[in-house]
Amino acid sequence: MPNTAVSPKEELLAVIAEELGMDIDDLSDDTDISELQNDTALSRLILKRVPVGLQDDINRTTFQSCTDIADLKAHIDIVMALREPPKHSDERKAKLPIVLLLRGNEATAKKKVFLLPDGSGSGMAYMSIPPIDPSICLYGINSPYLHSPEVFNGTIDDLAQIWTAEIQKVQPNGPYTLGGWSAGGYFSFEVSKLLISKGERVEKLILIDSPCRLLFEALPPQVVECLAKNNLMGNWSEGGTPKWLVNSFVSTIGAVEKYMPTPMVLPDGVKAPEVFIIWASEGVFPDGVEAYPELDMSVRVTRFLVNQRVQFGPLGWDKLFPAQDISIAKMPGSHFMIVHPPNVDTLGKLLGDVIQGRPAEAKNDWQRWRNRS
Template sequence: MKIRGFRIELGEIEAILGQHPQVQAVVAIVREDTPGDKRLVAYITSQPSATPTSNELRQYLKEKLPDYMVPSAFVLLETLPLTPSGKVDRRALPAPSDRTSSDTIVLPRNPVEVMLSQIWSTILKLNLVGVKDNFFDLGGHSLLAPYLMAQLKEHFGKDIPLTTLFENPTIEQLAIVLQKGVDTFSNSPLVAIQSMGEHPPLFCVPGAGGYPFYLYNLARCLPKDQPLYSFQANYDKQKLVSMTSVEEKATRYIQAMQTVQPQGPYFLAGHSFGGKIAYEMALQLLDRGEEVALLAILDTTAPAAIPRSYLELLDKLDVASWMISFDYSMKAVYGKELNLDAEQLRSLAPEAQVQYVLDSLKMADLLPPDAEPSYLSEVLEIYRAESMTVYVPELFYPVPISLFRSSDVFAVDESEISDPELLEYSKFFREKALGWDAFSSRPVDVHCVPGNHVTILRLPHVQVLAERLNACIQQVHLTIKNRELTLFG
């Protein structure tokens, strides 16, 4: 077989892979799922005792074979498909569609990495690309590299020489190159988590802290033609105090959203604190005469006055306590162990505290290596301000609400609550609709999804959330289509 002018010995690849101690059986083939694009793919079954990752197999082969004989994809199967005569049925081997679940993936952590991951996924025909993955290890080659350079020019307005790609072959490295001399985090709060697709975008507001990249898995689990945008609360520090109200955030987010979609109908969603911002966005849009086709609230209690005693308790927390709380939230959202030493943190000076938390987040791959202390300081300030924000809507337009609430609900022991205001506030957690009935124009459409407040947006639970959210979106599309057919015959 020949690929890009090189003669490929499939039997030699199979023989060497078969010597790997964790490989039980293997077959290598050349696929051409897209006309003109031949790919070398290896299919393996593993030994019962251990399962190798794609990266391990790739490195193993690189030590024994030239690069052009290293498969661009490895597919792990429970058994190889066989013909009636007992031979491997090569026609029944599935097309590679994603990475193996055992691979360690570092998801995008800023808008530049998000955009690069989308470009790489399209070029390499992979559903999931990590920011530490090597372009050439994933099947990139000299014929695809110029196309990648053209995409970088189109999206970033920069002419990047091919040598730069060879010197910086990962998304993480290339993002740092692209950001040199440019403000890493632009003034616009809009972040394109998934920009491809012809359907109207879903605009999803993240929780406290305005750090939207944990929504990446939600975008991946929605259909490929469903765009998803989010928002990052990166304001000027001088404007931080005046921009922490829900109403002002909603206004700013609408302005950014309308650069992508000037008119409705709009599809909105919000998780945690972001659910309240999404609701306020819906009110402001309705007040302007726009249509809100869907408002999806992701495990958020309805707007209510937060008890004064609770706010006083938060106000007494020192900076170190807020950092610990933020670090814990990041750990919960991303499922990473940060190993933060609270006693050591409190012993440091303020600037050293920020650096300590920054290093912790970088070591966990939750921030890129070029993230500055000033960025973390801003995010921490926003997180603290949003955690203490009281939101009682000034406008009121009943709007249909779809609520996706977690099945693993944190139990509140009301017998231990002595404060009457806190006791009244806790009642929202007992209600099926989390208090949203008073704000909806019809009975709240409640969907109970697996996981807790955080894990509903992590794999594997996010797959169920995405499936049910997409069903709601499709139902709205059908309603709009039927309405148009009725109006225009």
């Protein structure tokens, strides 16, 4: 008998056609879906019917970043490639570029922003960030070892060399705006140093809830295991934290353990990048740390993740940017939830402040830390 199974992508397209009042055969690649961007009620109807295999990855901001059905299909293909079983890793690697365009139109964009991945190694971690401005392209960066983290035993410097080359394929020359969440802060810092060493200008560097390695240890694997077991590593469905995510975190931790950053040194006449830090304000554990006795709370980075935050200074990053002021903001949400709704709306607003040069105007959100180190 022929295989009549319907893929999640086909299911979603059928739902969209039905809610738009169209026949599925009339839903072509160039079908404009701006109606979904403007009609919140219609978007909600469709989102309620998203197939199970896509529920973690299709949200209200997805429609805002896709101008037509072809864009939406491409987004779904990336999502499904990430969710395939780990076999055929070479084939899967070929499907996914290292630099992913998440928002914007490359033909008309005036500015490009590159966000390095967190410990998951996936640039899709940033997919829920709402559109910042039509003139801005937002890119998420994938790890080259996203589908085979177990074979990576190199260093953050090794990864930074690869990412620098890939970013320059998209934007050959500066000025650059770079950033990263969690371990992505380390990655973006090292990529910035490499670009500057090549004679390029890095205009802005955005560190998103990234505990500076000068003060904080690498995250203990036991913490990852505890978070994964209790489904606290993001907005995952009832299936819990996927195994590929845990494997990627373990691989990243191995690189972070070997990593100790050195201060940014600028050649004569080179302007330093503006540095921005965004801190989460809440702890990861909703039931309090007492509910998780297996964790060693003497480890500083563990306390950083799980406890309610009370410190919002540079927390070590000032030592890496000697005599340079740093702009700092805090936002609602825990470390793993700041990139998910509803907190991601605040993150998007803060990123917009940085990219469009508004921190000085948004004084209620940003504080200027005067560096005298």
